[in-house]
Amino acid sequence: MDAKPKNEPPSWSLWTSLSYAMVMVLIGIPLWWKTTTVQRAPLPYQEMLMLHEFLTNNFRIQVDVHFKGFSITEDVALENTAYFKYNFIPMADSEKEVMKKSKDLYEVDKSLCSLSPRNELNIYYVDRVEFRKEYGQRIVVGNCNSIYYLSNSAPPNFEIITSILNNFKPSSNDNSSELNLPLSIGYDVLLSLLVPEPEVFDVTWKIQYGIKKYIEPMLQKLNNFAEFNIRSQILYYIRLNVRPKFNKDTGNYEVSYDQLPIVINPVESKLTSFVSQNPALNFLVYVAPCSSSPMQIMEEDGSFIDSNGFFVPQWGGIQVYNGPCSSSSNDTTPHEVSIRSIMSVIIPQFRALIGVPRLTGDVAVLDLRGSALRDWEVDILLRRRLEHLLFTSANTLMSLGNLLDQITNIVVTEEVGEEVEQSVNTLKLSYNEAKEGNLEKALRYAITSYKSSEIAFHHPSNLAQLYFPDDQKYAIYIPLFLPVGIPVLLSLRSIFQILKNRRKKNELEKSKSE
Amino acid sequence: MRMLKFLIYAGFLILASKVELSLGIPPEFAQSNHTNNWAVLVDTSRFWFNYRHVANVLSIYRSVKRLGIPDSQIILMVADDMACNPRNPTPATVYNNANQNIDVYGEDVEVDYRGYEVTVENFVRLLTGRVTPETPRSKRLLSDGHSNILIYMTGHGGEGFLKFQDSEEITNTELADAFEQMWQKKKYNEIFFMVDTCQAASMYEKFYSPNILAVGSSLVGEDSLSHHVDSSIGVYIIDRYTYYALEFLEKVTPASEKTMGQFLEVCPKSLCISTVGTRKDLFQRDSYKVRITDFFGSVRKVYTTKETFDINILSM
Numbered sequence: 001m002d003a004k005p006k007n008e009p010p011s012w013s014l015w016t017s018l019s020y021a022m023v024m025v026l027i028g029i030p031l032w033w034k035t036t037t038v039q040r041a042p043l044p045y046q047e048m049l050m051l052h053e054f055l056t057n058n059f060r061i062q063v064d065v066h067f068k069g070f071s072i073t074e075d076v077a078l079e080n081t082a083y084f085k086y087n088f089i090p091m092a093d094s095e096k097e098v099m100k101k102s103k104d105l106y107e108v109d110k111s112l113c114s115l116s117p118r119n120e121l122n123i124y125y126v127d128r129v130e131f132r133k134e135y136g137q138r139i140v141v142g143n144c145n146s147i148y149y150l151s152n153s154a155p156p157n158f159e160i161i162t163s164i165l166n167n168f169k170p171s172s173n174d175n176s177s178e179l180n181l182p183l184s185i186g187y188d189v190l191l192s193l194l195v196p197e198p199e200v201f202d203v204t205w206k207i208q209y210g211i212k213k214y215i216e217p218m219l220q221k222l223n224n225f226a227e228f229n230i231r232s233q234i235l236y237y238i239r240l241n242v243r244p245k246f247n248k249d250t251g252n253y254e255v256s257y258d259q260l261p262i263v264i265n266p267v268e269s270k271l272t273s274f275v276s277q278n279p280a281l282n283f284l285v286y287v288a289p290c291s292s293s294p295m296q297i298m299e300e301d302g303s304f305i306d307s308n309g310f311f312v313p314q315w316g317g318i319q320v321y322n323g324p325c326s327s328s329s330n331d332t333t334p335h336e337v338s339i340r341s342i343m344s345v346i347i348p349q350f351r352a353l354i355g356v357p358r359l360t361g362d363v364a365v366l367d368l369r370g371s372a373l374r375d376w377e378v379d380i381l382l383r384r385r386l387e388h389l390l391f392t393s394a395n396t397l398m399s400l401g402n403l404l405d406q407i408t409n410i411v412v413t414e415e416v417g418e419e420v421e422q423s424v425n426t427l428k429l430s431y432n433e434a435k436e437g438n439l440e441k442a443l444r445y446a447i448t449s450y451k452s453s454e455i456a457f458h459h460p461s462n463l464a465q466l467y468f469p470d471d472q473k474y475a476i477y478i479p480l481f482l483p484v485g486i487p488v489l490l491s492l493r494s495i496f497q498i499l500k501n502r503r504k505k506n507e508l509e510k511s512k513s514e
Numbered sequence: 515m516r517m518l519k520f521l522i523y524a525g526f527l528i529l530a531s532k533v534e535l536s537l538g539i540p541p542e543f544a545q546s547n548h549t550n551n552w553a554v555l556v557d558t559s560r561f562w563f564n565y566r567h568v569a570n571v572l573s574i575y576r577s578v579k580r581l582g583i584p585d586s587q588i589i590l591m592v593a594d595d596m597a598c599n600p601r602n603p604t605p606a607t608v609y610n611n612a613n614q615n616i617d618v619y620g621e622d623v624e625v626d627y628r629g630y631e632v633t634v635e636n637f638v639r640l641l642t643g644r645v646t647p648e649t650p651r652s653k654r655l656l657s658d659g660h661s662n663i664l665i666y667m668t669g670h671g672g673e674g675f676l677k678f679q680d681s682e683e684i685t686n687t688e689l690a691d692a693f694e695q696m697w698q699k700k701k702y703n704e705i706f707f708m709v710d711t712c713q714a715a716s717m718y719e720k721f722y723s724p725n726i727l728a729v730g731s732s733l734v735g736e737d738s739l740s741h742h743v744d745s746s747i748g749v750y751i752i753d754r755y756t757y758y759a760l761e762f763l764e765k766v767t768p769a770s771e772k773t774m775g776q777f778l779e780v781c782p783k784s785l786c787i788s789t790v791g792t793r794k795d796l797f798q799r800d801s802y803k804v805r806i807t808d809f810f811g812s813v814r815k816v817y818t819t820k821e822t823f824d825i826n827i828l829s830m
Binding site for chain 2: 178182183214217257258260261262264265268269272273274275276277279297299300305306307309310311312313314315317319340343344345347348349352367368369370371372395396399403457458459460462463
């Protein structure tokens with residue numbers, strides 16, 4: 001029997017140190033790793049970072065352009081561009097009837113309006129020379145989706161038509177202009193009547209009727225553009241920050257143009273919602289106090305402004321209403337503000353604020369009939385909005401992707417992961433729908449994509465764990481692992497020694513027995 | 515003879531000063547792209563002996579409100595309550611001058627983040643928009659790509675950090691990253707960053723996002739000093755830089771033509787003792803051509819409504 005060498009530890013200590021090492025390596029380290037990694041749901045980083053560039057290079061909203069009634073002579077080679085898909089079709093009999101029998105272009109337009117679907121443009125060849133004489137222009141745009149090419153028996157000039165068509169596609173500068181609403185899913189419209197001296201004469205307004213009759217039809221047309229919430233209020237004893245000067249010649253109290261930029265400051269505190277986070281559109285009707293009535297706002301050049309109103313981009317519009325100050329009757333019935341007259345200013349202000357486009361080029365536009373918004377104007381707004389939504393969404397995703405990629409400390413929750421997935425998917429769906437020309441569907445997807453990207457970006461969990469830099473990590477873990485780790489490592493060393501000795505012993509015994 | 519000489523000399527001086535005046539008015543202002551103004555005013559220190567920081571931030575608050583920015587667009591963060599402090603000899607008031615002319619606390623002050631709510635986390639959440647869903651509207655910064663934001667911070671600072679509540683710090687890199695996040699999401703058009711602390715210039719050193727104009731009350735290595743003591747209150751009640759900045763702002767009206775460039779010259783070393791530092795390289799416009807109300811007030815761009823709408827056409 002070989003005597004055990006003195007420095008060899010007892011065999012049970014072999015097993016104990018081995019079991020320590022096993023527990024540490026197999027259970028301890030994985031457990032520590034699992035519990036200290038930052039939870040990060042998987043995100044499609046590649047897609048997030050590439051989407052913006054992809055959209056910049058490839059995004060198009062297709063519009064079908066139907067040329068109706070043009071006789072296709074020679075080689076009219078109108079190539080489809082990325083934006084417009086051209087096709088030539090003959091006019092239907094009903095349309096021909098309308099063209100022949102109408103006495104002016106308005107009648108033509110009204111009859112044809114009922115036949116035109118959205119996101120399409122119909123260019124009609126109008127073979128009535130008297131119309132051409134009346135309008136003087138070759139191209140007149142109607143109130144729905146029709147454009148009229150007024151012929152004078154010369155062959156049609158397609159170059160002019162295509163250059164006018166450029167107005168109907170969104171351009172990159174559109175969305176940064178201040179004459180646009182800030183991007184949002186919803187807007188709060190607030191109509192306020194300011195009565196500074198209710199004791200002199202009391203004022204009311206039938207605003208619910210006014211909203212229903214005049215504002216709601218406009219907002220109906222903008223269904224796909226955004227959600228509008230309307231409220232109204234009357235504010236008493238509030239004066240605007242104006243210093244009108246009496247003009248003997250006109251008998252008016254005149255407010256000069258340079259006072260206008262700071263007019264609304266004292267009122268603003270009464271106009272904001274304390275609940276809603278949507279951007280607001282304010283329309284103020286200021287009943288001029290009798291001490292400065294009739295009040296007139298002046299243009300920059302000193303001329304009268306007929307509407308007696310002005311608007312502030314991205315904020316709203318104001319108008320001055322001159323009440324019956326001179327009547328000295330003891331009638332205590334309140335004066336009712338003329339809804340028609342205030343709407344005649346609010347409507348153009350609203351049109352200007354939402355950024356209704358103006359056409360450039362050699363083209364005339366028929367006066368508005370039947371509605372305060374033309375169909376093609378709404379279509380252009382919708383196209384701009386679609387582009388704005390998609391590009392903003394892609395930008396948000398790219399910026400979020402960069403942030404989460406670079407700072408590995410930030411937790412990415414399941415919720416953020418899901419929202420990002422949804423945003424990326426709906427963005428792609430929207431892009432595809434836009435390429436086919438399905439504006440409504442594309443907008444619906446775009447709105448979902450935008451909402452999801454905003455939720456993901458602004459999720460409260462996206463804050464870097466501020467106080468956990470690398471050197472502090474070492475400072476925390478070393479005192480935990482080292483006191484346990486060093487004895488385990490050292491005992492491992494003695495285990496190896498034992499195993500080595502055993503192997504040597506076995507070899508010796510083998511060689512002995514041979 | 516001497517009288518004549520004197521008269522000529524005096525006349526010349528008067529003429530010269532008139533010429534000086536007319537040259538001082540800026541010819542044209544660089545057009546601004548903003549449509550609304552926001553202000554984020556932060557005081558980060560606690561304890562009674564830091565009374566002056568509360569007075570600083572409330573004075574700027576008053577100026578900004580007077581020049582037209584509504585409370586709904588001002589986020590005021592005050593880390594401690596001086597007005598209702600048991601040591602305040604005149605409760606419910608805060609003064610910024612020993613003559614006690616103006617009570618900057620007033621009756622209509624709206625503090626959005628008070629006391630322990632003023633933390634680095636809340637500040638960064640406010641700037642980046644990553645607030646918790648239950649945060650009320652008045653505690654959110656709802657600015658957009660057309661907003662000019664004034665950010666004023668005061669308290670105790672050091673090289674590269676600003677102390678919050680005497681227990682944590684915000685570093686200049688964190689602040690720069692927060693601004694970059696704001697830029698990425700187009701939450702501002704231009705930012706004017708004012709900081710009145712010791713070694714203030716270190717706070718704007720690390721900015722790398724465009725359209726930021728910054729001013730600090732002292733350079734790295736210098737301390738910002740306070741102005742004077744109010745013996746009835748017993749502590750320093752305002753800092754030098756803010757005192758002289760206010761002197762400038764008191765003369766500004768909403769229609770004023772004073773420029774940011776002139777504002778940046780406020781408080782020369784002789785008055786402030788520390789050197790006022792500025793950072794203009796990230797700002798695209800020439801600060802001498804920028805109205806002071808572009809940041810401190812709320813001057814709107816206005817378009818007249820040239821045509822009325824004929825209501826009758828709606829029934830055609």
